[in-house]
Amino acid sequence: MNRREYAAIIESRLREESDRLSREFGEHTVQSCYIDNLLPEDEVKKINAAFPDKDTMMLKKSLRENKYVAAQMDKYNPILEEIIYAFQDPRVVKAVEEITGIQEMLPDTHLYAGGISLMAKNNFLNPHLDNSHDKDRKLYRVLNLLFYVTPDWSTENGGNLELWDDGPKKPQREITSHFNRLALMATHKTSWHSVSEVKVDRSRCCVSNYYFSEKPLEEHEYFHVTSFRGRPEQPVRDVILQTDIALRQSIRKIFKKGVVENSHVYLKDEETNELPGASGKS
Template sequence: MKNISTKEITDFIYRSIVAHKDELSLAYENSKKEIGYFYVDNVLPNELAKLCFKVFPKKEDMRCLNSIREYKYVSAQMDKHNPLLEKIIYAFQEDKIVELIGRICGIDTLNADKSLYAGGLSLMAKKNFLNPHLDNSHDAERERWRVFNLLFYVTPNWELNDGGHLELWPNGPKNEPIIIESKFNRLVVMATHETSWHSVNKVESESGLRCCISNYYFSPYPLKETDKFHVTKYRGRPEEIFKNIILDADAQLRMILRKIFKKGIRKNPHIYKDKEIS
């Protein structure tokens, strides 16, 4: 498994998804009026998925994001980590996988992002969290719309009471979320648009690490005709009234700044700087 090729990994992913294509299409169709999503388990052979976890970088080798918005560890600089992880992440970007996801969701204009803008690796430990938010609507150059988020979880034996699970808020962050467990060897595909609020609840595990490999797919067109450009917007949870006020003001201020500086005041550091973009 250590010397496996990206093509072999791609074939594993393709076979796992295509075997459930009809039911995944139905799941997406039934949810797309709010936040379209589906998930599929056992995406890779268990031995390979366990190896991903084994070689996942340590917290010390990742960038820590710690604020009232979020607390987690991330990295997009894949050449600093075990080569297997780079093969996995780019297998999800192979044309046959992108086209398959597009067929499931009824979209034929999807393309992947070799720069891993806001994608890559994420790790969450005890007390880590991600508040309800909307992803930035565009890519780094504001040329393409961000339309799908792919999350592949690789922590073995991760249970519901461990926390660190994906939450979708189809009726907004003041209501109850849909919880999608961050189960081992599970791929979650979710739509990103102007109302696709999502979050990760607090990790409760005393010693476990929730590890995730993520990609974004982009398109020349938004998923909803009403979509407009927006920066990443955070909100408080229903019980976090004061925090919600602060985060709302923060989002409004950053939106004003982006109207003045269209590509931002500084370049987003979460990008694969050395990867050749084609």
């Protein structure tokens, strides 16, 4: 299937459950909802089977996180690019706008911090706020779309999305990374979220997209770097990470785009200024 075919099914499924999704999205401080059985099961298994070996992906390992990511999608199986960009189809964007109430959202063709991610045993993502803007610091990041594609994934496996509605010092709620589940999550100044440590010797695979907007979700303008905190049981790590936030935030006040360019983007072909595969063909 190509991205247009994926997008048609995704739009249909979203509209089938739009009333429930819209209602659930507004129930918590970290606005979120999820839908199961998004695509035909066989198709999602093909997507999962196409994931590259983690050794070919970028390892991000520190006190903040431990996971594998990739955004330069022309290096991998074409099906991965097709499913990623299916979520950027205008029909899907419109359906998501109607569910979330967030208008005039813009998908990110550069996949800044998006693309695919893989979490193996002992991988984790500490509580954090996403960077408030896009790679050029011109648009606000307003929504995460996380599509989980690993078959037979249970809550007990770990690697699940955690949402901290009352901040990183209070209890969190959890959305299991179930197979064929799409989670939508707003991102703003209080949208603390994390991924629990993977407990099993398997890979939890996810297709990630971010939507941006010229307007922030808050009623005022703001800027913050990706901001990590320690878990409640990690007081020492929390102090270190809060210091890290302050340092990096200070640097960004001087260097608007940072000192080192973020390599987690899909680099365009310089001659055509087009993304490989942009025609939508498989």
